Amino acid sequence: MNRDQEIISLLIVDDHQMIRDGIRVMLESLDSRYHFNITETENGEDAVKKVMHHHFDIVLIDYQLPGMSGVQTIEKILTVRPHARVLALSNYDEVTYINNMMQSGAKGYVLKNIEPAELLNAIKTILSGKPFYSNEVAVKLIENEKKSPGIKVLNTHGLTKMQLVVLKMIAQEMNNEEIAASLNIAKRTVDTHRQNLLMKLNVKNTAGLVKAAYQLKLI
DSSP states (O other), X not given: OOTTSEEEEEEEEOSOHHHHHHHHHHHHHOOSSEEEEEEEESSHHHHHHHHHHSOOSEEEEOSOOSSSOHHHHHHHHHXXXXXXXXXXXXXXXOHHHHHHHHHHTXXXXXXXXXXXXXXXXXXXXXXXXXXXXXXXXXXXXXHHHXXXXXXXXXXXXXXXXXXXHXXXXXXXXXXHHHHHHXXXXXXXXXXXXXXXXXXXXXXXXXXXXXXXXXXXXXX
């Protein structure tokens, strides 16, 4: 570690040593301005104890844990540390699992096949107070909302799945840089999506995009 690096305290909660080792290697191998102080545990009960006695900038937690589940662990962690920032890391990309973790208080959800740069991006985004979803996760959430019982299927004006995701984030008052960070895509790609959204939805500005998002029941 050098004096110019920012220190991030990270707790990894996963019952597979190989996964914990892999995350450690990924983060320690990154050439960045961040240095990670990493603590590990294999179960939720121990994770809660550690959080009670130590401050962690980020808690990275698996869905399926022995004993206390990932969902239960997040709920207990937030009981003792209400402002804890939790990032869910899982093999499961089904909407039920994603929603369970997010509703319990996770600030983001990524898959275990994540690349090192994307994991760092997820951590940085959550530390900034914004949510983060892997691309696959964001698309599944949008698709699920469109299929939800009781929601009328509306004209989406030929928008792609990714454009719907971007539109939802614009309506959540995220700027292009924040959207790019949350989706792990280039800012210029978000710029292009925004321009295409304005054209396809026949609106002139961000206010028009927000109105369209409401009409499409994205928020």
